Amino acid sequence: MTFILLIVVIITLVIVFDRLRAIDRRIDLLRDYVLGKAKKEDLEQRIQSPQTSRFDVSIKNEPLPSRFDVSIKKEPIVTEKIESVAEVPKTKKVSKAERRKEPDLIQRLFGGMATEEWESVVGGSWLNKIGALVLIIGVALFLGYSFRYFGPLGRIVIGLVISLVLLGIGILTESKKRYAIFARGLLGAGWAGLYITTYAMHAMDASRIIYDPLIASVMLFVVAVGMILHSFIYRSEIVSGLAFFIGFITLAITPVTGFSSIALLMLAFSLLAVAYKLSWNKMAVFGLVATYAIYAFKTSGLEMPRELSFVQFLFQHSILIIYWVLFEAFDLIAIKKRSSRLDLSMTIFPLNACGFLGVSFLQWSTGSNLIISHLLFMTAAAYLVSTIIRFRLMPPSASSKKDDIVTRLVGGGYEGAVTLAAALLVPFIYIRFSGLNINIALMLEAQFLFLLGLYFRLPYLRYLSLALFIIPLGKLLVYDINQPGEIILSGLNLKYWTPLAFLSAAVFYLNRLILNSIRGLKTVLAERGYSYSAAIVIAVVLGFELHSHLLALGLLLYAITLFENGIKTNLEEFRIQAYCVAVLALFTLVFINVFDLSVSNFASRLSLGLTAALAYLSFFRFYKFAPSNISKDESVYLRDISSGLGTILLAILCWYLLPVPLIAIGWGVLALLVLELGFFVNLPALRIQGNIMAALSFGRLFLANFTGIGETFGISHRVITVLPLALLFGYFSKKYRTVAEKLDFELYLNRIYLWAPAILFFFLIRFEFGRVLAVVGWSLLVLVFVLLGTRRNNIDLRWQGYILALIVFLRSWVTNFNMPESLSGMFGRVVTGSIVIAIFYACQFILPRYKDELEKYGRMMFSVLATVLLTVLIFYEVQGGWLTVAWGIEAVALLSVGFPTREKSLRLSGLFLLMLCIIKLFVFDLSGLETIHRILSFIVLGLLLLGVSLIYTRFSKQIKSYLVED
């Protein structure tokens, strides 16, 4: 009933669609007429002529003019448009071509026939066939009705009569051309009726007159053969299709028996035979889908027995197997016949596989895993046989070069069959094996395919094997490594999967090397996956098997091995893997060996040391024996990265191994060695590393060495460590001063290295002498800087002296040489102050009279600083009434020295001080001092002033000459 409704709906839709188009066409014509685009005659002509209706489509697409666009009526374009309709202009030709490319629904339905024909086709052919179908259904209904009144024989007779009548009328009328289409419909209905009736003779209880299934089968076979043979006469796919369709429907609605299955089989076979003979691919596909669908439909409702034996299970599958064989055979036979690689018959192979496996899967619940595995294996074997046949029928050598794998795969080549065979073995292996044996079996299968691919030079097999290898690899990396269990192998306690992992890696590497070794073999990018997979597996094994602190070392060793292999085999991928593993090793090193909590771990230190050694070895290899088959840039990068890594690791190792105050020394030694090596082999990268280490060493001193209180033999570790490093920086400065070839970044390093010791000495003295007493040490340092700077004519040293002198002055001035840490009376304020002042005066005389813009004030600066400090010191030491006298004496002393030494700054300082004394005398001393002090102050200062005055007048000529020389 549902089927009838479906047919009615389809027919109604077709009719409605056609009516709608007709109405649409008329509306367009009317619109054109109303707008003046078409004359009345045109309108009439177009309505009468179906040809015009085709042109209307393009007219209909013209944009409608606006209601207010009056000019349209006046423009001649209207006539042109009408003319263009008649002439079928080029634009419309294009439109037709486009329409040809994309046929509308009607065209698709009627196979692109002329529009005038389709109506007759619908009326004469389709309605005829639908009528036949309706008639058959009517017959069936009548039979059903007649069941109440007739016995089985009567029912059969009625069925036979109706069928034969239909057949007879069809045969009689078919010869007349006019009724040919009508007759074919009747023929189809007749054969279908005959088939159903014959089927009913045995299959239906209500009409069973034949009890022997063999006879029934023979009869059904005869009818089927008759139907097939008769179809050949008319060579109408629709007629035969209708017949087969009815046959399938019949079997679908009948109860399930062995007979119905055989009937279905024969129906399918006959259909395929016809389809093959007449190249009716659509019918073949239809037959395949119908066969499996009906079988699935009919068996789905059945209660399946549980736990069948293999034979029973096989028997249960027998019909299905025969179906599979039937369709597979059809596909194999059809391969040679295929004119085009892209026709509908190509779907038979995948549909057959899906149909068989899908329907079979529905029945798997009836068999044990073992039985299912047998079935899978047998299916795989069958597909293997199919593979061989397909290979012979459609050898890859015969295919066009343009044919890619996909074309061959869907075109019926061996590729599809072998893929299915291989794929079916996977679940088979999973069922039959357990644990790591699954991996081994899968790998064996994949390897077999790989070797087969190589032997027959079939790339597809190699790709297939590659895909298959992914399964055991994925299982290993995702599942197996998370499983507990260990084995002891040669005394080593290993994870239970480790040997297999190594085996996998070995197989992968072997395959990659085999591929590489065969000359002329074209490999694809994916086949590099072998070596990448092997690298991943080994890295994982190392990760699980090695002690965490030795992991980085292990990975680095592996990276080196990969690299060397890459060089040897000239395969870039190995080098890439080597770099990846090396980066992994570095990450491991950082996160496990450096940031791990157990830094005291011996293994960690050992790993660091060995890794550093490896890095330097690597550096040596790239420096001395750089591989010729990699680019120079790559070689240089690797060389520099290796040395850098070695240096960093050694620095870290120093940090771990050495006591806190010695780390700076360790890094200093490293800096010396690396920098010296950098100069020796003339490698800037090494020199950069050396400089970085020197900077680290310098910085480290501020963290651990200046404030520590450690000592050896009474000498503070501060002194013991800072002095050698200051020497080191001095050495570097000299080195950079003397080396001719320098890079840009090295141009100023000699000066920077000269300032580094100055800073170190500054801090050393500060912490060795204390906050206040430091001025003594610093002033001595000033003297050294000025002396060296003058003798060596080094402006940096001199400037260090100037800056330090200013610091000394400020500190001295603000602290008044008042030292809380001045102990045991040895360094009193006078002694301390005197040293500083004396040094400043000494510096004044040591410094040459520079003409430089800034340095010409150097001497004066020392002089003024010393005089101010002396004046302050006198102020603190000579408090009270004697201060004016003391300052007066100081002033005279300054003048006395200033004249013979021709130091203008001293003389001016003396005069300034005398002025200060005079002011103090009158402003303060006159009222503030006790009588005796006041008197003495006046007398002494007066004498001093007279004395100075006498000198200035008595030796005026000489003074003038001094002044001139100044």
Next chain:
Amino acid sequence: MFSRFAFLVLLIILLAAGAVVYLGNIEQDVSLDSVSEVWSDVLRDVDQFGFKLTRVSAEREMELGKKLAKKVSFWFENNPSKEAYVSRVSQKLLPNLNRKDIKYEFHVIKSSRLNAFALPGGQVFVMSGMLDFVSSEAELAAILGHEMAHVDLRHCVELFQYELFFEALEMEDIGMVVDLLRRSISMGYRKYQELDADSFGLVLMKKAGYDPSATVDLFTRLKAYNNETDPARAKTPVGEVARVLEEALDSYYDSHPVTTKRINRLKELIRKNKF
């Protein structure tokens, strides 16, 4: 040729220095104290310029001290025996002070806390808890010497110096603002004033005839009492740098250095000066 010789000599010197250090008493402390202390030197030097220009007389300082002491007088224990003990020890320390014009006054405060402090003008306060804690006269001398050193080195009066100076000029508001600015600067070096007071206190003790090592003993016991522990060596180089920076930032505004550093500094002073 010279270069190679110099290289070898330098290498030997470096290695020898390392060996010598290895043989000695190794200190494991890692900190930014060196930089921090030198920076505090700079701050103090800058601060000293202002102080030199705004010095107040000893009389005004003592007047201020008395005024402040009155505010805490309700705390005084009024225990003659304890006061006599403190006075007796302090009298031995007084002769060696630099500022002779300051008249010191010593008070005992009733509190179980282990503390002592000083105010400008020679006002020194010792809490009874501290008096009970000290195990010898030398230890008390260490405490008193430290507080007297604060007064003698002007640490106490410098806290109020700008305020007093501008008060005299009847510009109290400006004084308060300037003092606020100065305090923000002095926060950076106040803990180093504690080390100065420790050092000078040690000198006072030594000159008064006490054993300076008593100071080390006292601080060691205080450290144990306060459950202060020395941090273990960092586990990684990066961790070390992170910790050093964290400590430097945390301790920048501390008023007192950690006890371990004070003990180390005192030990070094004793060693250097052969006390």
